Amino acid sequence: MVKEIERAGIPVVHICTVTPISMTVGANRIVPAIAIPHPLGNPELPADEEYELRRKLVDKALEALSTEVDDQTIFEV
Amino acid sequence: MSKFKVVHYINQFFGQVGGEEMAHIPAEKREGPVGPGLAFTKNFGDDAEIVATIVCGDSWFNENLELATETVLDMVKEESPDLFIAGPAFNAGRYGVACGTICDAVQTELGIPVLTGMYVENPGADMFRTKVLIVSTADSAAGMRRAVPAMAKLALKLVKGERIGASVEEGYIPDGVRRNFFDKKRGSTRALEMLLKKIAGEPFETEYPMPTFDRVPPMPAITDMTKATIAIVTSGGIVPKGNPDRIESSSASKYGSYNIEGVDDLTSETYETAHGGHDPVYANEDADRVIPVDVLRQYEKEGKIGKLHDWFYSTVGNGTAVASSKKYAAEIAEKLISYDVDAVVLTST
Secondary structure (H helix, E strand, O other): OHHHHHHOOOOEEEEEOOHHHHHHHOOOEEEEOOOOOOOOOOOOOOHHHHHHHHHHHHHHHHHHHOOOOOOOEEOOO | OOOEEEEEEEEOOOOOOOOHHHOOOOOEEEEOOOOHHHHHHHHHOOOEEEEEEEEEOHHHHHHOHHHHHHHHHHHHHHHOOOEEEEOOOOOOHHHHHHHHHHHHHHHHHHOOOEEEEEOOOOHHHHHHOOOOOEEEOOOOHHHHHHHHHHHHHHHHHHHHOOOOOOHHHHOEOOOOOOOOOOOOOOHHHHHHHHHHHHHOOOOOOOOOOOOOOOOOOOOOOOOOHHHOEEEEEEOEOEEEOOOOOOOOOOOOOOOEEEEOOOOOOOOOOOEEEOOOOOOOHHHHHOHHHOOOHHHHHHHHHHOOOOEEEEEEEEOEOOOOOHHHHHHHHHHHHHHHHHOOOOEEEEEOO
């Protein structure tokens, strides 16, 4: 899905936990996530800290979208 | 003659520990065969036996790739086996990645033959086909009865050091290694036969398929995020509560488009996940954990992004065929372009 949308001309950032899959599939901008069932959250954290965690991941995703890349790039949080 | 010693790796489901709710369990070692190992044992006859089975949760392995590989590797080492088998994983993505990862590690570190099995569209197949032998299986456990004999046969050849034939003969996913043999007919004859079949519109099989490198060049970056419209797309199956489009929990036959105008936060009362490939509890409690509507809405209000697109698009990426995903995404892309969306945040579970 990442590739088809990017093929249509829209930059995509892929937020996912198993980044090797994302690399194999061919995503160009990748942000590693927290866990498979909750990529942008952590149920063990209190709500405000969890929100803060999600905010950081989204910040990184927006940074990835604002960064020119020539090749597949993983943006570590 | 003593039997060859085999260690078998399986996930929590085939280890009969439990389903998705147990996918977080770390690796554990058990004596003898478990689950599909019993079928392997039958097929091995007097030649080989499973001395130990390693059972491991799919999520645990994938979320802790390095630690998991090391842990399982140590467990295998303790048994000093002659052969290592993982799976078959069919079309279970995390399981396939785990099988490929651990087979690769065992082969490299312990220098013993390894074998796994999976469906050709399993992401683990693309990742590891050139590194480890992967028997091509059906996409679901219904294919177990065919997969096990094929794997057992090839496994015994491997452990006995016998010559491995071409992928079409042995049933493994092409690994990119050419295996030479003398054909009865010479090349020109075979080529003409193929040509005649092609002209007659009959099916024929090329001896040299062209490799497919399907890569999309990266699109230019967003220069001014404060003016950009950002859309959310997910394979994590987030849907309005009640799943109005009845998106299937696996092998999804459709995607949904859902309006989030005025929605600041996804709650357990309003949204849930249709995904059947992982424990849904966390996404059902708070779907923002899968699609960050709350944060992006906040950023829209703060002016950090121009706009959060009024719709999000969702399907279930669980055993869903690559061809289906391509089709859904192409349709979604058309919609995104018609709405002048500048960039996409795509999340996967």
